[in-house]
Amino acid sequence: MGETWVLMKTAQTPTNIAVIKYWGKRDESLILPVNDSISVTLDPAHLCTTTTVAVSPVFQQDRMWLNGKEISLSGGRFQSCLREIRRRASEVEDKEKGVKIEKKDWEKLHVHIASYNNFPTAAGLASSAAGFACLVFALAKLMNVKEDESQLSAIARQGSGSACRSLFGGFVKWIMGKEEDGSDSVAVQLVDEKHWDDLFIVIAVVSSRQKETSSTSGMRESVETSLLLQHRAKEVVPKRILKMEEAIKNHSFESFAQLTCADSNQFHAVCLDTCPPIFYMNDTSHRIISYVEKWNRSEGSPVAYTFDAGPNAVLIARNRKAAAQLLQRLLFYFPPKSDIDLDSYVIGDKSILQDAGLEGLKDVEALSPPPEIKENAAAQKYPGEVSYFICTRPGRGPVLLTNENLALLNPETGLPK
Ligand SMILES: Nc1ncnc2c1ncn2[C@@H]1O[C@H](COP(=O)(O)OP(=O)(O)OP(=O)(O)O)[C@@H](O)[C@H]1O
Numbered sequence: 546m547g548e549t550w551v552l553m554k555t556a557q558t559p560t561n562i563a564v565i566k567y568w569g570k571r572d573e574s575l576i577l578p579v580n581d582s583i584s585v586t587l588d589p590a591h592l593c594t595t596t597t598v599a600v601s602p603v604f605q606q607d608r609m610w611l612n613g614k615e616i617s618l619s620g621g622r623f624q625s626c627l628r629e630i631r632r633r634a635s636e637v638e639d640k641e642k643g644v645k646i647e648k649k650d651w652e653k654l655h656v657h658i659a660s661y662n663n664f665p666t667a668a669g670l671a672s673s674a675a676g677f678a679c680l681v682f683a684l685a686k687l688m689n690v691k692e693d694e695s696q697l698s699a700i701a702r703q704g705s706g707s708a709c710r711s712l713f714g715g716f717v718k719w720i721m722g723k724e725e726d727g728s729d730s731v732a733v734q735l736v737d738e739k740h741w742d743d744l745f746i747v748i749a750v751v752s753s754r755q756k757e758t759s760s761t762s763g764m765r766e767s768v769e770t771s772l773l774l775q776h777r778a779k780e781v782v783p784k785r786i787l788k789m790e791e792a793i794k795n796h797s798f799e800s801f802a803q804l805t806c807a808d809s810n811q812f813h814a815v816c817l818d819t820c821p822p823i824f825y826m827n828d829t830s831h832r833i834i835s836y837v838e839k840w841n842r843s844e845g846s847p848v849a850y851t852f853d854a855g856p857n858a859v860l861i862a863r864n865r866k867a868a869a870q871l872l873q874r875l876l877f878y879f880p881p882k883s884d885i886d887l888d889s890y891v892i893g894d895k896s897i898l899q900d901a902g903l904e905g906l907k908d909v910e911a912l913s914p915p916p917e918i919k920e921n922a923a924a925q926k927y928p929g930e931v932s933y934f935i936c937t938r939p940g941r942g943p944v945l946l947t948n949e950n951l952a953l954l955n956p957e958t959g960l961p962k
């Protein structure tokens with residue numbers, strides 16, 4: 546009685562982008578998909594969630610703050626994650642603080658959670674993926690859960706399907722599973738981030754406004770109305786998954802790019818095949834596809850493009866050289882508005898700007914039209930259509946941050962700093 550201690554853990558978890566898409570559930574509450582999917586984890590240095598979780602006998606209820614604002618934890622998805630983690634909690638002892646928590650105590654103790662995304666939330670940049678993976682990972686560390694990452698992925702999955710793939714770095718497969726209870730619907734690592742570390746990723750953030758149709762309701766409508774979705778899940782994806790695994794294993798970029806682009810296009814075709822149709826891409830997204838397709842058909846090194854449930858383009862280049870050429874082309878067509886400097890227009894791994902010979906806006910203005918463009922009309926520019934570019938690479942999985950200064954909760958009060 547009268548105890549005031551606070552125990553906490555802070556974790557950092559990456560986001561991921563699917564190259565073979567998850568779209569459609571066979572079980573809504575357990576979040577079980579209609580097909581396998583494969584993703585690449587993005588470098589947490591540029592896109593990640595940081596989450597601090599704390600426990601104290603002083604806390605009166607479970608509470609959460611997302612990007613500084615308190616949010617409700619009453620939703621089924623948060624409740625599922627909290628319930629499943631608590632169920633697996635073990636004894637914890639902190640001798641320095643004189644704290645001992647028995648397994649049974651976890652049912653009564655409340656937690657505080659503070660989370661921060663270093664990129665826009667709910668803008669089609671998979672904030673829910675990094676967010677739920679980080680929540681589950683941090684809680685598992687706090688509560689001394691013994692399960693491995695794959696078993697934790699089955700819990701994160703119940704927060705948001707794509708979150709299960711953020712428990713690992715590199716390339717990750719979410720196996721759809723067969724069991725009704727979802728126990729075999731887990732993520733596994735195909736290869737770690739070092740396996741194919743030449744890859745370079747450029748994300749064109751086309752719009753960071755909240756989208757009109759959430760992934761959750763969009764895929765529900767697709768399952769209910771799209772015949773193409775049924776065909777895709779049964780006939781197309783199983784074959785593509787095998788080919789994609791081969792391409793990744795063998796560093797076969799041509800095959801990887803072809804499969805990635807085809808799968809993104811089919812996912813958006815399923816959205817169009819949904820009644821009423823769902824439009825996630827916009828004119829800018831379509832323009833980017835056309836330019837990349839033109840480039841891929843010319844002599845250049847191919848580039849893979851993929852779009853999630855939003856207009857942002859994720860472009861994957863074979864290596865830095867191809868990425869530098871890609872950035873030159875992108876900046877030619879989509880220069881910043883006149884009041885934005887290059888430093889805030891291209892963020893993340895900016896070293897690629899040097900490779901592209903772009904030190905400032907003058908260099909962008911001086912870019913000549915890409916050689917594959919023969920007709921002048923096609924060389925039209927669209928300043929301001931892209932909000933900014935994020936340059937990044939494949940990255941590692943979740944980590945625990947031991948530096949207390951990086952915690953988002955005050956170690957004395959357990960409230961946001
Ligand atoms: N750091 C976080 N911790 C816990 N939950 C989060 C976090 N960030 C986002 N979420 C949850 O995810 C929701 C946003 O998910 P949503 O699917 O709408 O967007 P998105 O994940 O950014 O885009 P998409 O999944 O389509 O790529 C938020 O409303 C919140 O419930």
Ligand SMILES: C[C@@](O)(CCOP(=O)(O)OP(=O)(O)O)CC(=O)O
Pocket residue numbers: 562563565566567568576582673704705706707708760761762853854
């Ligand atoms: C288009 C996608 O990004 C869909 C992601 O859907 P979510 O994982 O956000 O959906 P819920 O499971 O309902 O939370 C493709 C993918 O990431 O595989």
